[in-house]
Amino acid sequence: MNRSIFVSSGLHILMVIVTAMSLPFLSKKPLDLPPIISVELIQITDQTSIPFAPKAKKIIEKIKEKEKKLVSEQAPPKIVKKQKPDAVPLPDEKIEKVKKIKDKKQNPEKVDNEVKQVSEFEKDNLFDPNNIAALIDKSKIEVAETKQKTDKVTQEQDKKIDFAGLTLSEEDALKAQIFGCWSIPLGLPYNENLLVRIKLQLKPDGTIIKSEILDHARMNKPGQGFYKVLAESALRAIKLCQPLRVPSSGYEKWKDLQLNFDAREMLEG
Amino acid sequence: MQEKCWKDKMLFRYLLLLILLLPIKAFALIEVDITRGNLSPLPIAVSPLSIDEESKKNFKKILKKNNIGSEISIVVENNLKQSGLFNPLNKDAFLQKPDIANLKPRFEDWNLIKAQALVTGKVTFVDEKLRVEFRLWDVLAGKEMMALAFTTVPSNWRRVGHIITDKVYERLTGEKGYFDTRIIYVAEEGPKVRRIKKLAIMDQDGFNNKFLTLGNELVLTPRFSPTNQMVTYLSYFKNLPRVYLLDIETGMQEVVGDFPGMTFAPRFSPDGKKIIMSFAQDGNSDIYTMDLENRIVERITNHPSIDTSPSFSPNGKYICFNSDRSGYQQIYVMDSNGKNVKRISFGNGLYGTPVWSPRGDLIAFTKLHRGKFYIGVMRTDGTGERLLTENFYQEAPSWSPNGRVLIFYRETKTNSKGEGFSAKLWSIDLTGYNEKLVETKTDASDPSWSSLLSN
Numbered sequence: 257m258n259r260s261i262f263v264s265s266g267l268h269i270l271m272v273i274v275t276a277m278s279l280p281f282l283s284k285k286p287l288d289l290p291p292i293i294s295v296e297l298i299q300i301t302d303q304t305s306i307p308f309a310p311k312a313k314k315i316i317e318k319i320k321e322k323e324k325k326l327v328s329e330q331a332p333p334k335i336v337k338k339q340k341p342d343a344v345p346l347p348d349e350k351i352e353k354v355k356k357i358k359d360k361k362q363n364p365e366k367v368d369n370e371v372k373q374v375s376e377f378e379k380d381n382l383f384d385p386n387n388i389a390a391l392i393d394k395s396k397i398e399v400a401e402t403k404q405k406t407d408k409v410t411q412e413q414d415k416k417i418d419f420a421g422l423t424l425s426e427e428d429a430l431k432a433q434i435f436g437c438w439s440i441p442l443g444l445p446y447n448e449n450l451l452v453r454i455k456l457q458l459k460p461d462g463t464i465i466k467s468e469i470l471d472h473a474r475m476n477k478p479g480q481g482f483y484k485v486l487a488e489s490a491l492r493a494i495k496l497c498q499p500l501r502v503p504s505s506g507y508e509k510w511k512d513l514q515l516n517f518d519a520r521e522m523l524e525g
Numbered sequence: 526m527q528e529k530c531w532k533d534k535m536l537f538r539y540l541l542l543l544i545l546l547l548p549i550k551a552f553a554l555i556e557v558d559i560t561r562g563n564l565s566p567l568p569i570a571v572s573p574l575s576i577d578e579e580s581k582k583n584f585k586k587i588l589k590k591n592n593i594g595s596e597i598s599i600v601v602e603n604n605l606k607q608s609g610l611f612n613p614l615n616k617d618a619f620l621q622k623p624d625i626a627n628l629k630p631r632f633e634d635w636n637l638i639k640a641q642a643l644v645t646g647k648v649t650f651v652d653e654k655l656r657v658e659f660r661l662w663d664v665l666a667g668k669e670m671m672a673l674a675f676t677t678v679p680s681n682w683r684r685v686g687h688i689i690t691d692k693v694y695e696r697l698t699g700e701k702g703y704f705d706t707r708i709i710y711v712a713e714e715g716p717k718v719r720r721i722k723k724l725a726i727m728d729q730d731g732f733n734n735k736f737l738t739l740g741n742e743l744v745l746t747p748r749f750s751p752t753n754q755m756v757t758y759l760s761y762f763k764n765l766p767r768v769y770l771l772d773i774e775t776g777m778q779e780v781v782g783d784f785p786g787m788t789f790a791p792r793f794s795p796d797g798k799k800i801i802m803s804f805a806q807d808g809n810s811d812i813y814t815m816d817l818e819n820r821i822v823e824r825i826t827n828h829p830s831i832d833t834s835p836s837f838s839p840n841g842k843y844i845c846f847n848s849d850r851s852g853y854q855q856i857y858v859m860d861s862n863g864k865n866v867k868r869i870s871f872g873n874g875l876y877g878t879p880v881w882s883p884r885g886d887l888i889a890f891t892k893l894h895r896g897k898f899y900i901g902v903m904r905t906d907g908t909g910e911r912l913l914t915e916n917f918y919q920e921a922p923s924w925s926p927n928g929r930v931l932i933f934y935r936e937t938k939t940n941s942k943g944e945g946f947s948a949k950l951w952s953i954d955l956t957g958y959n960e961k962l963v964e965t966k967t968d969a970s971d972p973s974w975s976s977l978l979s980n
Contacts, residue, residue: 260532260535263532263536264539267539271542421553421555421556422555422557427557430557431557431558431559431561434559435559435561435562435563436563437563438559438561438562438563439562439563439564439565439567439641440562440563440564441697441698441699442564442610442698442700442929442956443694443695443698443699443700443927443929444699444700446886447886455554481699482699482700485696485697485698485699486699488663488666488670489562490559491665491666492641492663492665492666493559493562495665495666496641496665509555510555512554512555513554513555513556513557514554514555514556514557515556515557515559516556516557516558516559517559517562518558518559518560519562520560521560521561522560522561522562522564
């Protein structure tokens with residue numbers, strides 16, 4: 257009897273701990289840690305560089321190689337205190353994490369890419385990623401490129417990377433592609449809600465597995481006949497554009513994607 | 526033993542619960558806003574309507590046309606092209622035969638030639654009548670969007686083409702079409718000083734032209750009723766302006782009244798029961814309405830300035846007109862009872878002939894500025910003025926029934942030395958890019974667009 261009570265209470269406590277650890281506000285780092293923030297000031301050129309063009313990719317790689325030197329000249333990275341994980345790690349992950357920390361302690365010069373990643377994530381945690389995205393955009397592309405090439409970063413680690421969304425360049429490339437495919441029906445009323453939200457499920461190569469109109473019920477409402485025309489035009493655009501220009505990495509974060517088609521801006525001129 | 530089994534079960538349940546409670550990393554759904562698209566014409570394939578040999582022979586006897594199926598598809602194709610919103614693809618590139626395409630299109634073939642929509646159909650001769658089936662297909666989605674059939678007398682084959690275009694246009698753009706409509710205008714012949722002016726009517730694509738008057742008397746400014754096929758026009762009888770009401774369907778004509786000092790024919794109210802007009806009494810031009818049933822005339826404005834060119838809003842609550850009460854000819858809007866007069870045009874130049882759009886959102890006008898005439902549109906509060914076209918002399922815009930296209934007339938010199946004179950009808954859509962000459966056999970002016978015939 258007593259044994260059952262112990263087992264029961266033990267499991268209850270465990271559950272409470274697990275629940276508490278998974279609460280987001282507890283998983284945040286204490287705010288009194290002042291990490292070093294390196295903000296790169298990027299020279300803005302007249303032309304947009306879209307990472308999917310092979311030429312742009314080469315340019316980015318060149319710039320990245322040049323800047324590698326700069327990164328290694330920086331002060332040795334501050335080793336981050338052991339954080340409370342925001343998820344209970346599975347046994348395999350735990351071992352990998354321990355290994356990583358050990359590596360950093362023993363070989364400070366070897367840090368290069370991984371150190372850079374850590375500093376980027378520090379920035380992410382401290383700042384609103386939407387605001388800083390414009391400043392660190394280029395760095396993010398480099399990180400993504402590095403990740404693709406380095407075998408050290410496993411799929412599991414990739415899953416844990418907490419990006420807020422696509423980078424501006426990635427988003428720009430996708431938008432530019434769909435802009436070209438979307439023939440806006442010109443007979444739409446100006447003073448109505450002209451937003452169509454479509455949820456997509458994508459394959460890693462950008463082809464569409466499933467598309468779903470989120471406000472489907474609106475199609476059958478009286479006086480909303482134009483919505484059907486608009487929604488169909490958006491679906492046609494997606495089909496015409498596929499495979500979509502999705503980033504080459506981070507499939508987990510964009511495998512489900514929502515496209516918000518809004519014709520108002522175009523029709524109002 | 527039983528107790529152990531129970532404990533194992535409980536332990537198993539706890540473990541299951543624990544696994545379920547393990548936090549799973551979830552990514553927030555990424556949203557991308559698409560706020561731009563292209564306004565280039567939609568590529569559409571209009572397959573010739575299929576027809577069996579028996580029907581082909583019968584129609585050849587009646588209509589003197591070798592293949593009525595192809596003829597109807599050409600009407601559809603021309604209409605779509607004329608609208609500027611569609612790009613009908615070249616038939617030579619079609620891979621699938623019309624009869625098979627109508628049953629089940631091979632979408633890969635149509636996709637290959639970059640068609641996004643496809644029109645197929647079938648024509649048959651049934652009980653001395655023409656029966657046309659048509660289907661509209663979404664090539665990219667691989668599904669049927671619409672299927673309809675019409676039966677009519679064979680001589681109506683062009684109208685069937687127009688009705689099919691209206692249906693396709695409405696399904697793909699979200700607004701009503703304007704193809705099954707007619708245009709009434711003043712056909713002009715002879716030198717400018719001795720001009721013969723006849724009332725004429727034609728389909729919106731310029732076919733089926735008919736003259737309604739002989740040209741003995743001068744006719745001006747015909748205007749269609751928005752609800753039916755009635756027309757008002759102004760004609761000079763013994764050198765006095767007289768307003769007539771003409772029923773296009775029956776040919777019946779009646780005199781509305783003699784209005785000395787009138788220079789423009791009245792316009793109809795949206796319900797077709799009243800007409801609104803301006804004429805001069807005691808040397809001062811003001812705006813009046815007349816009830817067509819009891820012929821009672823009601824004065825709407827009473828101002829020492831010249832008030833002319835009134836036009837009702839489609840809901841009948843407001844009237845736009847032009848007046849020189851500010852010193853220059855400008856556009857004003859007021860309630861239908863003449864109250865709350867408000868000036869809406871403030872640009873440089875003179876504004877005239879305001880016409881309220883059937884959609885209710887815009888007012889079209891003619892503007893004279895620095896010796897040039899412009900056709901433009903503005904919102905009903907006067908904001909968002911856009912000049913669509915500019916020329917040496919042009920005026921009298923009239924809206925298509927869907928409020929997308931304007932038809933007007935333009936006078937031009939016939940040679941490069943600036944000699945000669947020609948008046949022609951032109952159309953332009955709201956984008957300002959799709960300006961087209963509307964072919965007429967003679968010179969033409971004062972066009973007015975009818976409502977949809979099939980309504």
